[in-house]
Amino acid sequence: MVSTNTEFAYNTKIEGDVVVTRADAVINWIRSNSVWPMPMGLACCAIELMATAASRFDIARFGAEVFRFSPRQADCMIVAGTVTYKMAPHLRRIYDQMAAPKWVIAMGACASSGGMYRSYATLQGVDRIVPVDVYVSGCPPRPEALLDALIKLQTKMRDERSAKRLMSA
Amino acid sequence: MTASVDVAAVIKQSFPQLVERPSGDHPAFSAPASDILTVLSFLRNSQGYDLLTDLTAIDNGEDTTPRFTVVYHVFSTTGHTYLRLAADCRDDRKPSIASVTSLWPGADWHEREVFDMFGITFDGHPDMRRILMWEGYPYHPLRKEFPLAGIETPLPDIEVSEETGTKVLPAPMAGGPFVTSSGEINMAKAEPRAKDESWNEKKEKPL
Structure with a gap:
């Protein structure tokens, strides 16, 4: 088909003020680019988490700079540090208080598997009490690793059947 | 009040019931549990040992009598010398010893930790609760018979335990x-x- 239109970008003069897309694409685009993290800083990983949020690594480049210390306002819990059995129920309750949809990043060896803490006091992986979306290796992980995890999570979010879930909710 | 130059001699003279302990560094003595408050207040009030730097305990083993020993490290901020004092607990089943919170309020959390980890109760302590493990945890983890991996117990929160189906499980060693x-x-x-x-x-x- 031969067309005289050489513009590939959207042009309101030709097509009007209408954009056609899929609901999933729009919802996921909005969600994935405005992740509000819940910082669950429990050990040294929290220092790297802070570094990730600060100017040098700048998590704002990925739209996730709005760290919320209230679970009601957050949608991605970043478990940064060693989860003891004493802390585990509180972590689960904070997770329960977060509004759906919600995601969890297990940051570092301790949150992912208990790490070097093979002892009576440490939960052997935060996935035993909350569903984890992305695991980050490292002890502690570098900020780049956490940013990579966030990008991975965004990729995962963009594949979700959000519209269907919203309708059935 | 300055620390005595030869505190060991002073102690031997004032408290003949104290036994010298083998020590690689500082003077160390074993005291009967009933005398521990008297000895420590003597050291604090008239020998210049005004700082309690550490308070901990030893489990000598399940079959040993006396089983539990409480260890005190005191420091003189004027004489810059340390002194170690150890006292065996009275009972092996329900060990207890006098609290030194009346001398050093800072001993409060040390004694709570010793209670949490060894199950030694401190008589006269203002708030004898666990400090590290949660309230209701059935074991004392630093006792010799307790495995490092832990023992299966329910989570501190029953609701969360039911929701997640998770328990406190022995860690894979x-x-x-x-x-x-x-x-x-x-x-x-x-x-x-x-x-x-x-x-x-x-x-x-x-x-």
Whole structure:
């Protein structure tokens, strides 16, 4: 088909003020680019988490700079540090208080598997009490690793059947 | 009040019932449990040992009598000398000793930790609760019979326990405990993960 239109970008003069897309694409685009993290800083990983949020690594480049210390306002819990059995129920309750949809990043060896803490006091992986979306290796992980995890999570979010879930909710 | 130059001699003279302990560094004495408050207040008030730097305990083993020993480290901020004092607890089943919170309010949390880890109760303590493990935890983890991996118990929160179906489970020791010896040259073999056989790429992580 031969067309005289050489513009590939959207042009309101030709097509009007209408954009056609899929609901999933729009919802996921909005969600994935405005992740509000819940910082669950429990050990040294929290220092790297802070570094990730600060100017040098700048998590704002990925739209996730709005760290919320209230679970009601957050949608991605970043478990940064060693989860003891004493802390585990509180972590689960904070997770329960977060509004759906919600995601969890297990940051570092301790949150992912208990790490070097093979002892009576440490939960052997935060996935035993909350569903984890992305695991980050490292002890502690570098900020780049956490940013990579966030990008991975965004990729995962963009594949979700959000519209269907919203309708059935 | 300054610390005496030869505190060991002063102690021997004032408290003949105290026995000298073998020590590699500072003067150390064993005291009867009933005398511990008297000796410590003497050291604090008239020998210048005004700072309690540490308060801990030893489990001498299940079959040993006396089983539990409480250890005090005191420091003189004027004389710059340390002194160690040890006292065996009265009962092996329900060990107890006098609290020194009346002398050093800072002993409060030390004694709570010793209670939490060893189950030694301190008479006269203002708030004898656990400090590290949660309220209702049935064991005292630093006792000799307690395994490092832990013992199966319910989670501190019953609701969360029911919701998640998770319990406090013994940690996989996988050939551990993970103490790497500095003498071992081959780090690939000395590293904890080299001994880990409970789960790997081929074998799934036990839930």
